[in-house]
Amino acid sequence: MKSYLALFCLSLGGSQIAQGFVAPQNSGFRVSTTIKNSFDVFSEELANEESSSARRSLIHSAAAASFSLALGGAIVPAVNADVGTLPEFGDSEAIIQGLTVNVSDKSQLDGMVEFLVKGFDFQILRQRIRDTVEEIWLGYGPEQLSIPGDFEIPVSSFAKYGGHMSLKLVLDSRVMKPLYKGGDDAPGNNIDFLQVGVPGYRISQMVASGGKILDAYGLVNVVSPSGFPMRGIVGITPDPIMLVAVNCKDVKESKAFYEKLGFVEQEYPYSRPSKGTTIFEPAPPAKSVYMAPSAGCMGVLLQPTKKRITPNPAVESLNIVYNPTNGNDGDGLLLTDPSGLGIRFMSASTFTEEEKKTR
Numbered sequence: 001m002k003s004y005l006a007l008f009c010l011s012l013g014g015s016q017i018a019q020g021f022v023a024p025q026n027s028g029f030r031v032s033t034t035i036k037n038s039f040d041v042f043s044e045e046l047a048n049e050e051s052s053s054a055r056r057s058l059i060h061s062a063a064a065a066s067f068s069l070a071l072g073g074a075i076v077p078a079v080n081a082d083v084g085t086l087p088e089f090g091d092s093e094a095i096i097q098g099l100t101v102n103v104s105d106k107s108q109l110d111g112m113v114e115f116l117v118k119g120f121d122f123q124i125l126r127q128r129i130r131d132t133v134e135e136i137w138l139g140y141g142p143e144q145l146s147i148p149g150d151f152e153i154p155v156s157s158f159a160k161y162g163g164h165m166s167l168k169l170v171l172d173s174r175v176m177k178p179l180y181k182g183g184d185d186a187p188g189n190n191i192d193f194l195q196v197g198v199p200g201y202r203i204s205q206m207v208a209s210g211g212k213i214l215d216a217y218g219l220v221n222v223v224s225p226s227g228f229p230m231r232g233i234v235g236i237t238p239d240p241i242m243l244v245a246v247n248c249k250d251v252k253e254s255k256a257f258y259e260k261l262g263f264v265e266q267e268y269p270y271s272r273p274s275k276g277t278t279i280f281e282p283a284p285p286a287k288s289v290y291m292a293p294s295a296g297c298m299g300v301l302l303q304p305t306k307k308r309i310t311p312n313p314a315v316e317s318l319n320i321v322y323n324p325t326n327g328n329d330g331d332g333l334l335l336t337d338p339s340g341l342g343i344r345f346m347s348a349s350t351f352t353e354e355e356k357k358t359r
């Protein structure tokens, strides 16, 4: 793998492309022949592209690398290989399982947990501490990809059913670089917000735990204590974690990127019966596109912006759980979308194992 990547970078005359493709250490990630071939084709393409246009940005190159990978078959999952056994994901080959948010220090981690639990009614689902790294997963119900053993129809509420998305907080105490200073605006704008649709939220609790309220007319826009922007809407949805709004320089380009990963344009989800006609839940911006890998999971809202896009350092990745075509090919893969948002892949089997262990 290493030697291959080295060769790959060499042929580009630079190393920046490796940013779009990070194989984790000791993950046992194997490169299949199809991917190798597509790398070859791709490095030629990109070499031509680079010489013809020096203006192309690093982000663009990284996104282009992702395309090639997806086409190589690494992450376009097998047909008839469903994610888990939940009927909701019956036809799904991949789902967005959630997001990973990096926090700067222990007080931000505590502030984030309090903010999510008291402000938005998140629950702590699981946690783990390994060496210097502390991880906490929060969400609105079990994440497992099968129906939990204690779930009873019709006695149990949906909150006890499986397949919930989650927000993962990561504190690495070795990392000294502060990602965000409390009270500031979000430290980047590639993610506009994570939208949750909840029966109710508490603005006073958000403020008490270090959140910065941006506006609260009908809905609430708030920068969380670690610099991760959120939007709360009072509404009812199967899973309150609804979508991530991503600012895009070119929505078409971003749409094409997500299509290559198997995302499909879907009907925009509303949590209120007024369907976008009120200030409580406005319609998505003109020319935006809503996409998800399956109808049963959260999605991305690709929104056009004229502003210069800077990645938010507090956001580590959007996490996709998928069924690999070939062994565990692609497990642990990290790509970067055209807005600089990390997209991390985890196979359903790795996810299931880790989820059980950390509960």
Ligand SMILES: *[C@@H]1O[C@H](CO)[C@@H](O)[C@H](O)[C@H]1NC(C)=O
Residues within 6 Å of the ligand: 102, 170, 172, 175, 313, 314, 315, 316
């Ligand atoms: C998030 O934290 C992890 C663990 O320290 C680190 O490897 C990763 O690079 C961080 N991500 C960002 C976007 O800074």
